[in-house]
Amino acid sequence: MGSVRRGELVLSRADDVWVWDEDGKRYLDGTAALWYANVGHGRAEIADAAAAQMKELAAYSAFGDFSNRPAMELAERLSDLAPGDGWRAFLASGGGDGVDTALKLARRYFAAIGEPDRLHVISRTSGYHGTHGWGTAVSGIPVNREGFGPMVKETSQVPHDSLEALEAAFEEQGGGARVAAVIAEPVIGAGGLYPPLPGYLEGVQALCRKYGALFIADSVISGFGRLGTWFGVERFGLEPDMIVFAKGVTSGYLPLGGVMVNARVSDPFFEEGGPIFKHGATYAGHPTVCAAALANLDILEREHLLDRARELEGPLFEGLQSLVDHPLVAEARGGIGLLGAIDLVDASKVQDVFLGARERGVIVRPLAKGLAVSPPLTITQEHIDEIVSTLRATLDAVA
Numbered sequence: 085m086g087s088v089r090r091g092e093l094v095l096s097r098a099d100d101v102w103v104w105d106e107d108g109k110r111y112l113d114g115t116a117a118l119w120y121a122n123v124g125h126g127r128a129e130i131a132d133a134a135a136a137q138m139k140e141l142a143a144y145s146a147f148g149d150f151s152n153r154p155a156m157e158l159a160e161r162l163s164d165l166a167p168g169d170g171w172r173a174f175l176a177s178g179g180g181d182g183v184d185t186a187l188k189l190a191r192r193y194f195a196a197i198g199e200p201d202r203l204h205v206i207s208r209t210s211g212y213h214g215t216h217g218w219g220t221a222v223s224g225i226p227v228n229r230e231g232f233g234p235m236v237k238e239t240s241q242v243p244h245d246s247l248e249a250l251e252a253a254f255e256e257q258g259g260g261a262r263v264a265a266v267i268a269e270p271v272i273g274a275g276g277l278y279p280p281l282p283g284y285l286e287g288v289q290a291l292c293r294k295y296g297a298l299f300i301a302d303s304v305i306s307g308f309g310r311l312g313t314w315f316g317v318e319r320f321g322l323e324p325d326m327i328v329f330a331k332g333v334t335s336g337y338l339p340l341g342g343v344m345v346n347a348r349v350s351d352p353f354f355e356e357g358g359p360i361f362k363h364g365a366t367y368a369g370h371p372t373v374c375a376a377a378l379a380n381l382d383i384l385e386r387e388h389l390l391d392r393a394r395e396l397e398g399p400l401f402e403g404l405q406s407l408v409d410h411p412l413v414a415e416a417r418g419g420i421g422l423l424g425a426i427d428l429v430d431a432s433k434v435q436d437v438f439l440g441a442r443e444r445g446v447i448v449r450p451l452a453k454g455l456a457v458s459p460p461l462t463i464t465q466e467h468i469d470e471i472v473s474t475l476r477a478t479l480d481a482v483a
């Protein structure tokens with residue numbers, strides 16, 4: 085809390101790409117809140133769907149054989165939207181919950197098929213997987229692991245862009261025999277905004293296949309249009325064993341996350357007398373939340389927002405690249421999906437640029453070395469121009 089004493093920004097209202105604070109000042113939301121307001125803010129349609137569901141059956145657990153129609157519809161719809169066949173959806177409360185689910189399920193799966201020594205999980209430097217227990221253990225951001233003592237022991241991180249390092253990490257674990265899974269974001273988000281090098285993710289998948297481990301895509305940011313596809317992985321032709329999702333699945337209107345699980349991993353648990361996955365959160369399959377997700381998916385489809393993200397990813401990246409001539413800017417990254425970042429030459433100036441842009445009416449997201457942009461998918465070229473020109477004016481002022 086010591087680091088946020090410079091003041092609170094109390095927000096009170098939002099509409100599409102705009103948010104207002106309590107004093108009535110308007111901001112362009114260049115970050116879609118925390119990378120999630122994909123359909124933009126203030127959609128009455130989602131509020132109405134949630135309200136209607138609340139009046140019917142607001143909440144009920146989906147444990148055991150209990151279920152509800154919105155949860156079933158959502159699971160089925162997500163399975164249809166995921167690339168390829170045979171998907172099942174395990175619903176959870178958010179992204180970190182989804183990560184914990186996926187990594188526990190990876191271990192449980194291998195125990196179930198008689199490979200209980202496969203406990204190890206490999207993740208990547210700069211990777212972010214939330215702040216729950218497992219997400220902390222596999223975090224590629226060292227500061228996020230500091231001060232908590234030992235987390236899950238059977239984890240290691242490899243440089244996020246090196247397939248050689250990944251292969252070596254496999255080899256270190258009993259020639260790969262102890263590795264349960266590799267977890268990777270399609271585009272690294274919170275850890276610094278790094279799109280993958282060409283062929284890298286395909287190579288990760290190939291190494292997982294070679295060594296018999298599961299490949300888990302953490303698409304919490306990359307999904308639901310952010311990369312112009314439903315789950316981010318289609319962008320690279322990937323077929324992971326699990327896909328963690330959250331954020332854009334409801335555009336944040338209500339909290340929901342989960343894991344898409346392919347047939348290889350889920351089938352054993354559906355066999356008569358098969359193993360039980362003793363795992364699940366109170367609010368998993370929450371009918372009101374699932375109704376909001378369904379309404380959100382309707383909007384994404386009806387307004388072709390996935391296509392729109394693809395159309396605007398180039399212009400956004402070009403806008404950020406135009407800032408590289410500024411003496412404070414070291415580089416720009418982006419080009420895959422409607423998200424990008426600039427790194428500053430001097431990381432100590434990040435906070436000044438973040439706050440300066442905000443004073444000028446544009447919200448961007450501070451990263452360790454720079455600033456990220458990930459606007460609602462409803463953004464226009466004009467809005468992009470406004471983000472870029474505000475960043476330039478702010479950089480000039482800070483310089």
Ligand SMILES: Cc1ncc(COP(=O)(O)O)c(C=O)c1O
Binds near residue numbers: 273304341
């Ligand atoms: C890639 C990724 N995984 C997991 C999470 C954690 O999600 P949540 O904050 O909903 O627990 C995040 C959150 O930003 C994320 O970006």
